[in-house]
Amino acid sequence: MDVLSLVGLILGFIAIVGGQALEGGNLGSLVQGAAFVIVLGGTLAAVLVQTPLRTFIEGLRLARWVILPPRHDANAIIQEMVQWAGDARREGMLSLENRLTAIADAFTRRGLQMLVDGFEPQRIGEELEVETGAWEDRQRAAAKIWEAAGGYAPTIGILGAVLGLIHVMENLSDPNKLGGGIAVAFVATVYGVGSANLIYLPIANKLKTVITGEIFRRDLVREGLLAIANGENPKLMESRLTGYLA
Numbered sequence: 130m131d132v133l134s135l136v137g138l139i140l141g142f143i144a145i146v147g148g149q150a151l152e153g154g155n156l157g158s159l160v161q162g163a164a165f166v167i168v169l170g171g172t173l174a175a176v177l178v179q180t181p182l183r184t185f186i187e188g189l190r191l192a193r194w195v196i197l198p199p200r201h202d203a204n205a206i207i208q209e210m211v212q213w214a215g216d217a218r219r220e221g222m223l224s225l226e227n228r229l230t231a232i233a234d235a236f237t238r239r240g241l242q243m244l245v246d247g248f249e250p251q252r253i254g255e256e257l258e259v260e261t262g263a264w265e266d267r268q269r270a271a272a273k274i275w276e277a278a279g280g281y282a283p284t285i286g287i288l289g290a291v292l293g294l295i296h297v298m299e300n301l302s303d304p305n306k307l308g309g310g311i312a313v314a315f316v317a318t319v320y321g322v323g324s325a326n327l328i329y330l331p332i333a334n335k336l337k338t339v340i341t342g343e344i345f346r347r348d349l350v351r352e353g354l355l356a357i358a359n360g361e362n363p364k365l366m367e368s369r370l371t372g373y374l375a
Contacts (some may be wrong), residue, residue, distance in 0.1 A: 132334060134195050141327040145319075164289050164317035168324065171285035176277050187267065187275035195332050198339045201346045207370045210353035213241070214363040236260065236347055240354040250358035257351040266346055272336035279329035286321015290314040313340065348375055 149156060177185065216224050226245045232238040236257070244252045293314025349370060356366040 130207040130240070131196055131198055134226070136321075137331070145323060145327075159319065161320075162346070164293070165314045165319050167289035167292065167313075167317055168282060168285050168320040171288065172278050172321075172329075175281040175285070176274050179277060180274050184267075184270050185274055185374055187271035191268065191271050191336050192275070194339045195335050198335075199343060201342075203346070203349060203374055204371075205354065205366060206346065206349060210350070210357065211363045211367045214331050214353075214357045214361065214366055215340045217357050218245075218360065218363070225280060232348075236264075237350050241352060243257060244354060248358075250355050254334075254351060254355050257347070257354070261347045261351070263346060265340065269337070270338045271335055272340065273328050275333035275336065279325040279333060282325040282329060283318075283321045286318045289317025289321065293317060293360055345373075 146156060146159070151161060156208070192339065207343065213228065214224055222244055225241055229241060229245070230239065231240055240253060240257050243256065248256075281372070291314075297311055352373070353366065353370055356369070
């Protein structure tokens with residue numbers, strides 16, 4: 130679990146609510162159903178218009194990475210591949226077939242399967258590179274729904290503010306209705322700007338970081354598998370792959 134992300138989200142909420150309380154404001158004034166519907170519904174609608182359904186669903190699924198990002202130990206990956214290289218040199222590539230069932234990662238398992246099947250090193254490298262590129266394109270497109278939401282939310286908040294002011298102007302003769310309209314106007318802006326800068330944009334940037342880390346892992350695995358395919362000395366292979374960690 131990424132505790133820092135969780136703490137950041139909670140701290141952002143506390144900062145807004147706490148600041149309102151320290152100013153002597155009524156916390157209940159920040160709760161406006163109309164403003165919430167306008168900002169959340171409008172932002173969601175704008176994102177749906179620009180995003181294919183499959184990409185939108187994938188973007189929602191990726192949100193879990195903010196709190197539960199995939200964890201990989203690069204040193205452990207290197208040591209495992211060095212062991213594979215030693216086994217391949219001593220017993221041949223077919224000896225690696227027994228390791229396939231123990232590999233949970235589909236990308237690594239596919240690369241190792243190509244090794245066992247006797248694919249040429251160049252073909253293995255090309256196949257894995259294409260797969261990584263396609264995966265990166267899908268994940269970055271999915272992460273962009275949060276970036277898009279961060280762009281639309283403040284504008285929708287302003288739209289909510291304008292609607293609230295229109296409501297105020299329509300009821301100038303009735304003072305009892307003025308307060309509600311003004312509250313919706315200002316709170317809608319708070320919802321729009323706050324959600325963009327405390328939720329949507331931080332999520333988008335965090336997902337980009339996680340995706341970059343996953344691409345690094347895949348590149349490391351690809352280089353290791355190519356070294357095995359080329360019959361590289363395990364010690365030299367370990368030294369070269371460790372250089373990636375710098």
